[in-house]
Amino acid sequence: MERKLKVAWIGKKTPFCGNVTYSREITNILSSRGHEVFFFHFNDENVTDDENEVVLPYIYKSQGYTIPSITSGKVLSDALREIKPDIVHASLCLSPLDFRLPEICHDLGIPIVCTFHNAFDKRPTFHGSTSYIVYQIYAVTLAQFDGVIIFSELQKDLLEKMGVSRDIVKVIPNGVDTSKFIPGESEFRKKFPGKQIYTYLGRLNPEKGIDELIKAFTRTEGLDDVQLVIVGGGSQENVLRSIYGEEKNITWTGIIKDEKTRIDILQGSDAFILPSQVEGLSLSLLEAMGCGAPIIATDVGSDGEVLSDGTGIIIDPTKVKSQLSFALKLLHDSKDYRDLLSKKARERVVERYSLLQMLLWLPIIHID
Incomplete structure (x- = not known):
């Protein structure tokens, strides 16, 4: 029988993007399978009455990145201390808070895994070079997580060259609900x-x-x-x-x-x-x-x-x-x-x- 876990999920709910879809789909199904999920996300204060939702304060957020407020780390730490989850899973969203997550969780004795789905390209183009720099910036922090979930072997090879141990990296490609996304008649x-x-x-x-x-x-x-x-x-x-x-x-x-x-x-x-x-x-x-x-x-x-x-x-x-x-x-x-x-x-x-x-x-x- 599958062990039921208390999972603290750090992700996005707005603005709409792939990270929002990913977080929604995964947390919904984890919940449907009996795991208790607490959803942490950046939003305006006091916007939810959901006891399993924790709002993190921010200064600015967009589809591409988020700037947290100076108090966001303390809000996160205090909530985790109270909830006492079995594990924290962070779907990284290009935020300075990403780099503090391993330290915050390990200080509380909580294991943390992350999903790192940032775009990349191996060619020396402007966008490819920019993405490579982002990977270099994140590599040191990724190496401190207890597990890193990525979507391809190409990405795994790239991270290994940057010093992230293959032992903590698991390739799990993105997935879609093939019972919803099906061919059919279209209005x-x-x-x-x-x-x-x-x-x-x-x-x-x-x-x-x-x-x-x-x-x-x-x-x-x-x-x-x-x-x-x-x-x-x-x-x-x-x-x-x-x-x-x-x-x-x-x-x-x-x-x-x-x-x-x-x-x-x-x-x-x-x-x-x-x-x-x-x-x-x-x-x-x-x-x-x-x-x-x-x-x-x-x-x-x-x-x-x-x-x-x-x-x-x-x-x-x-x-x-x-x-x-x-x-x-x-x-x-x-x-x-x-x-x-x-x-x-x-x-x-x-x-x-x-x-x-x-x-x-x-x-x-x-x-x-």
């Missing part, structure tokens, strides 16, 4: 009769390559019957909308927090495109694959590994303009190829990236 699709729908879902930040995507889409001939749907928000949203907002074949939805609406859009998509310059292991990519969307994505982070063996179209992040234009036309002109990639995408997620597979490992790591 969203009915808004664009007679058109193919190509979708991007994620942050609208420079490293995501949205500008390159739109340029390739608008300059590729023969895509008049395609609607490009861009779901999400971020630092580039206003600029991109000011430049391309009048394009009738582009739909901007903004951030969509409702999961059912996002699933409906993915189910209605004839292709999902992720032209990032740097990635970790994209949850939106896995969600789209679960819904059976054919995939075009750059070979960054672990996304290329997910799409290996012809599961999707992999493009070079240094040649996005030329290769993406070709890939868009290829998918547009061949329904048989779209159907094949749809089938392969769904099969790959079910076989290797289901949420259930990921959760089979977590309680074992917590108990160890």
Whole structure:
């Protein structure tokens, strides 16, 4: 019988991003399996009456990083001392508090593991070099955790070179609920009769390559019957909308927090495109694959590994303009190829990236 644990989870609830989805899915299922979960997150004070939720004060937070208040460490320490959890699990969110977590927990005699899902790329590009520096900064602290959960062997090799022992690192890829993210009928699709729908879902930040995507889409001939749907928000949203907002074949939805609406859009998509310059292991990519969307994505982070063996179209992040234009036309002109990639995408997620597979490992790591 699985031992029931008292778990203190440090993660994010807002603003919406992959870390929010990851924390929500994991804590919900841990709770459903009988573990007692206390959720620590940065938010305004006194915003919850949930006795299993602890609010940490902050100065600023965004999708990319969080600046905690000077008292956040004490609030965390005091709460842990009172709750006395069996283990702390931190889904690291680029915050200065991340670097204090091992010391805080070990001073209280509490083991701590972390999930480190930060984006990376092995190429010496601007975004790849920036991500490498972030890994170097975090490596010393990661080595102090009792366990580090990452999403790929590539990431494991990188951390080992930076001094993080392989003994504390466990590769557990991201996973999605394959009973929710499934192919199906789409109400969203009915808004664009007679058109193919190509979708991007994620942050609208420079490293995501949205500008390159739109340029390739608008300059590729023969895509008049395609609607490009861009779901999400971020630092580039206003600029991109000011430049391309009048394009009738582009739909901007903004951030969509409702999961059912996002699933409906993915189910209605004839292709999902992720032209990032740097990635970790994209949850939106896995969600789209679960819904059976054919995939075009750059070979960054672990996304290329997910799409290996012809599961999707992999493009070079240094040649996005030329290769993406070709890939868009290829998918547009061949329904048989779209159907094949749809089938392969769904099969790959079910076989290797289901949420259930990921959760089979977590309680074992917590108990160890």
